[in-house]
Amino acid sequence: MKIRLDNVVKTFETFRAVHGVSLEIESGELVALLGPSGSGKTTILRMVAGLEYADAGHIYFGDEDATDIPVRDRGVGFVFQHYALFPHMTVAENIAFGMKVSKVRRDKTAIDARVTELLRLVQLEGLAERFPGQISGGQRQRVALARALAVDPKVLLLDEPFGALDANVRRDLRRWLREIHQELGITTLFVTHDQEEALDLADRVVILDKGQIVQQGTPEEVCRNPASAFVMNFLGDTNRFTAAVSDGVARLGEARIPAPGFDDGPVEIFLRPSDLGWSSSGAGIPATVARVIDRPAGRRILALTTTGEAVELDVAPETQVSAREQGIITIERARVYATG
Amino acid sequence: MARRILPGFPLALGITLVYVSIIVVLPLGALVFKAASLGFEDYWRIVSSPRAVASYRVTxxxxxxxxxxxxxxxxALAWVLVRYRFPGRRFVDALVDLPFALPTAVAGIALTTLFAENGWFGSVLAEICVKVAYTPLGIMVAMAFTSLPFIVRTVQPVLEDLDPALEEAAQTLGGSDRSIFLRVILPLLAPALxxxxxxxxxxxxxxxxxxxxxxxxQPMSTEITALLAFIRLEEYDYQAAAAIASVLLITAFLMLAVTNILQARALRYTARG
Structure with a gap:
């Protein structure tokens, strides 16, 4: 089912949560709404579900205007951040709930068969008779997903689906959700504030800030070509410098950074730690090492430039470097944005 | 005994036991002892007399x-107080505790005045031939008045803690308001209820x-058990008073035991394992 949001607005009391968002999600697509807290991403998800009504604008499911369809008739599967499993029902009863209260009558054997099938899909066959309080967080998450899928939703919506889980479980569940999505092909929209999660899981990432879409595209597009300083900053660690452009070139220490298309004047330059190198000579920014942090994949140098700015850079694990050493930060890649 | 992290266990337990003994166990023990000083036949004769049995029934x-x-x-009161915001909510909330604070005799007199045949309610009810004062219905009104806070105050905190996401989840799954109430909210409120x-x-x-x-x-029709025990006391028949009171005591105990069992069943999902 294709979903289309047309200039949707939502205001809470005095605070405007969503300012005119338009968005299209193709049938079968897996899309992430990514943004910091307060960016309106959860509000958008809840409006698609029908848990909030839009103040203005329209939401279409296929060709049907779903803006005013109440949540119980909208046919969405919603997975809540803290699962919202019914604590007094067993895992099997939780999954069967939607089928039992449905207007479509199903007989008991059909419901039981569907529950068994879903338990197999989420790999929880042995836990049918447990209560939610008796299983782990990752298992609860999978029960919540099975419960949402039980009523054959047209759209699957997930609110920070892995937010409350620890890192390893989160990574496993992410891959597993990706597999389930491939198997079922259901249009899926999920909300996250974790850029790694969004890039890892989604076909397309929609980045939000202050209730507006600031960029959307495939993970490759948003990573390789961040549209603004905000997106650049939000997607990963950066070092920010201000510099002056003259004749299409910005100067940062001894380094010359091409800035084609920028008028002469001040600009912001963003450098990812991995875009930088450490060298004893060459054209770059002279600096002193303040500290070295060792990580499994390499070493991160915290350095202070001669002008007193802190810079973080990642170097290969075998690099020999220690605190108080002096050297040059070399620049391999840089992104230039207009000051603003 | 294993070493305890929390301090004060012996002192706290000591104080608790002394108080429970003096305030609860001792008077009840005296009551049972007094009743037991009757022979079984006398005891049975007193507690199964027609007047006593009639009082049990009406009570x-x-x-x-x-x-x-x-x-x-x-x-309904707890629901309204928790779910909705309206002017005067805090006032209504405070009002709920009034039956606890008011001397019950004052409540009784007030209710009698209202429900007597020339009272505000009583005169209206008399027109449709409903008599409340001096009937079992009046007893019911007085009982309902004095015990209302118990239900409100036990249900209210549970309702407040109910995660709104549970209802939202039930809605996204297609549940109607009725089925959400019956299948989700009511079972979760059951232990508190x-x-x-x-x-x-x-x-x-x-x-x-x-x-x-x-x-x-009126003996045999509107005389409650507690009053019958009181009448026997006034007649200095302490043993009979104790015997009748012991029936109330046993009933209360049995009922609390049954509720505890039901409650444990309703809460079985919280057991870990």
Missing amino acids: ALSALGATAFNLVFGM LAGLSLSFARSLGEFGAIIFIAGN
């Missing part, structure tokens, strides 16, 4: 009626002050 039936009324009305019901019923069984003014106290 228990009125208490049941009052509790049923409070179940519906108390839950049971606790409130048992307290409300126990209080109704034992209520005295509010009832004697409105009941009319």
Whole structure:
């Protein structure tokens, strides 16, 4: 089912949560709404579900205007951040709930068969008779997903689906959700504030800030070509410098950074730690090492430039470097944005 | 004994046991002892006399009626207080505790005045031939009044803690308001409701002050058990008073035991393992 949001607005009391968002999600697509807290991403998800009504604008499911369809008739599967499993029902009863209260009558054997099938899909066959309080967080998450899928939703919506889980479980569940999505092909929209999660899981990432879409595209597009300083900053660690452009070139220490298309004047330059190198000579920014942090994949140098700015850079694990050493930060890649 | 992290266990337990013994166990023990000093036949004769049995019937039936009324009305009150914001909400919330604070005799006199045939309510009800004062219905009204806070105050905190996402989840799964209430909210409230019901019923069984003014106290029809025990006391027949009171005591104990079992069943999903 294709979903289309047309200039949707939502205001809470005095605070405007969503300012005119338009968005299209193709049938079968897996899309992430990514943004910091307060960016309106959860509000958008809840409006698609029908848990909030839009103040203005329209939401279409296929060709049907779903803006005013109440949540119980909208046919969405919603997975809540803290699962919202019914604590007094067993895992099997939780999954069967939607089928039992449905207007479509199903007989008991059909419901039981569907529950068994879903338990197999989420790999929880042995836990049918447990209560939610008796299983782990990752298992609860999978029960919540099975419960949402039980009523054959047209759209699957997930609110920070892995937010409350620890890192390893989160990574496993992410891959597993990706597999389930491939198997079922259901249009899926999920909300996250974790850029790694969004890039890892989604076909397309929609980045939000202050209730507006600031960029959307495939993970490759948003990573390789961040549209603004905000997106650049939000997607990963950066070092920010201000510099002056003259004749299409910005100067940062001894380094010359091409800035084609920028008028002469001040600009912001963003450098990812991995875009930088450490060298004893060459054209770059002279600096002193303040500290070295060792990580499994390499070493991160915290350095202070001669002008007193802190810079973080990642170097290969075998690099020999220690605190108080002096050297040059070399620049391999840089992104230039207009000051603003 | 294993070393404890939390301090003060022996002192706290000591104080608790002394207080429970002096305030609860000792008087009840004296009651049982007094009743036991009757032979079994005398005891049985007193507790099974027609007047006593009639008093049990009117007390228990009125208490049941009052509790049923409070179940519906108390839950509605708790629901409204938790779910909605309206002017005067805090005032209504404070009002709920009034039956606890008010001397029950004052409540009894007030209710009698209202429900007497020339009272505000009584005169209206008389026109449709409903008589409240000096009938079992009056006993029920007095019981309902004094025990209302129990249900409201036990249900209210549970309702407040209910995660709104549970209802939202049920809605996204297609549940109607009715099925969400019956399948999700009510089962989660059940343990608190049971606790409130048992307290409300126990209080109704034992209520005295509010009832004697409105009941009319006719032996065999509107005489409650507590009053009968009181009458025997006034006649200096301490043993008979103790025997009748022991019936109330046993009933209350049995009922609390049954509610505890039901409550444990309703809460079995919280067991870990």
